[in-house]
Amino acid sequence: MTRLADVPNLIRPDIADLEAYTPILPLDVLAERLHLPVESLVKLDANENPYGPAPAALAALAHEAHYAIYPDPEHTALRRALSDFIGQPIERILCGAGADEVIDLLLRVILQPGDCVLDCPPTFGMYAFDTAINAGNRIVVPRRADFSLDLPAIGQAVATHHPKVLFIASPNNPSGNATPLAEIIQLLQLPVLVVVDQAYIEFTDPMYDALDLLGQHENLVVLRTFSKWAGLAGLRIGYGVMHAQLATHLWKIKQPYNVNQAALVAALAALHDSEHLPQSIAAIVAERERLIAAVQSLGWLQPYPTQANFVLCRVTDAAGQPAPARAAQTYQHLQQQGILVRYYRKPDLNDCIRISVGTPAQHERLLAALRAMG
Ligand SMILES: Cc1ncc(COP(=O)(O)O)c(C=O)c1O
CATH class of the missing domain: 3.90.1150.10 (Aspartate Aminotransferase, domain 1)
Known part of the structure; x- marks a missing residue:
């Protein structure tokens, strides 16, 4: 015993x-x-939307009739709406309890103990956190003084350490700068899965939107969330957009009911809110x-x-x-x-x-x- x-x-x-x-x-x-x-209290510490959720999302939450039953494990209605919203096929879209969950799912399907992940700090802390809990080995290529990416050093690190995943937050948290698509395209030539985390893209010049690169690059994953623009941080709902084949593996390991019913209905209403x-x-x-x-x-x-x-x-x-x-x-x-x-x-x-x-x-x-x- x-x-x-x-x-x-x-x-x-x-x-x-x-x-x-x-x-x-x-x-x-x-x-x-x-x-x-x-x-x-004046809460300016977690990049939430101070104007809160859309009234339509609050109404959808109040009127939802199915809290007593389990939510759709495939998030069908929301993924359909997202597919229209972002102009990507539904097979490429996977929802999680926040973008955070998608980061963890990605690393769980990819990493074996000791596998390397490339991180470019200062940046969002969950890349390091999830690498550690998935027994990965974090390789660091610091950003330059102006927080831009050091592309030659990243190329070097990929050649030396053969990381499986490279995380790029664009816009980056905490610095706020976005990575030009020309640089993302350069990084996509490397033999590594490039995860471009666009949690803040709705506040950003559209020239930085990386979604259109998905058609050309199978090694790209784009992360998005409802936590910031849609004012739904407390409901935990985000999504990843990636090649359908990669998504298949994440589907296999995700918890069936990873996104709750409240998050699903509120996110759906947010996508339809035009005011x-x-x-x-x-x-x-x-x-x-x-x-x-x-x-x-x-x-x-x-x-x-x-x-x-x-x-x-x-x-x-x-x-x-x-x-x-x-x-x-x-x-x-x-x-x-x-x-x-x-x-x-x-x-x-x-x-x-x-x-x-x-x-x-x-x-x-x-x-x-x-x-x-x-
Ligand atoms: C760059 C970045 N990605 C992802 C997240 C987390 O998003 P979510 O609330 O959807 O888990 C944050 C939250 O601060 C963030 O700054």
Whole structure:
């Protein structure tokens, strides 16, 4: 019989060695900790849509009659609608509980222990996280100082390490820059599966949309989500678009009911909404430019150009030099006032804060707080 004392020995050694993931604190917990009412918090730390879901999605959720039965494991209605929405055959589309799940499914079908995955930080943390939990070996080719990709170094790393997968977030989180399609096409010539994560594409110049490359390139996967533009982060719904043959393998291993009924009906309604969501996207893009200008005028925050719904800002001292301590302080001071932005303790970003684009009223609170600190 296995005793409790033996349980640690049952754990996969690579999982036992893994550092625990630090999730963000839920709003109610944070509000309690800060002794502030939840409604007063200004949440600009997770790139959510501050205008919320489409009223049609909320109505669909309220009127859905089938919560008591299991959802369609093939997400047929949503995939049909998505097929029209993005102009891709339905066989190429696979939905997940967020784009996050599709990242994990991809790595689960591809990686054997020790297989390499190429990651270009600073970037979205789930590529590293899912590589680790799938016993992969993460190879790092850092982005350049302006956060563009170092194509020659990527080519070198592919030749040396033979990674099976290369992750490119475009627009990239947290830097906000998008990768030109000419560069994606160059990367697609390499012997590697190129996963282009376009979680923020709805806020981006359409010239960066990688979907049309799928017809020509079998080694391309494009990721999308309803978390950002559609205001459905809490329902967990995203999708991957990939060659039908690759999709077949993901279908085999996914949990049958991976996307819940609420997410399915809300996402479907979002695709048919032609008012609220297009207007909120336009408002976010317009407000993004105003936020950049306002932040820049403070003199000690240097915003990077962005194609997403967030702005990465370098925090500088009086001499214009990067100031990690001031960045940490700014994050803390804002948090104490109930204004939440993202701060990274990592060496390559410890002098930065990332601000999600909010409403004009949220920005007023943020800017007043920043001015008081300046
Ligand atoms: C680049 C990128 N990809 C994917 C995701 C996750 O998307 P989802 O909420 O659909 O899992 C995020 C969320 O922050 C992201 O920044």
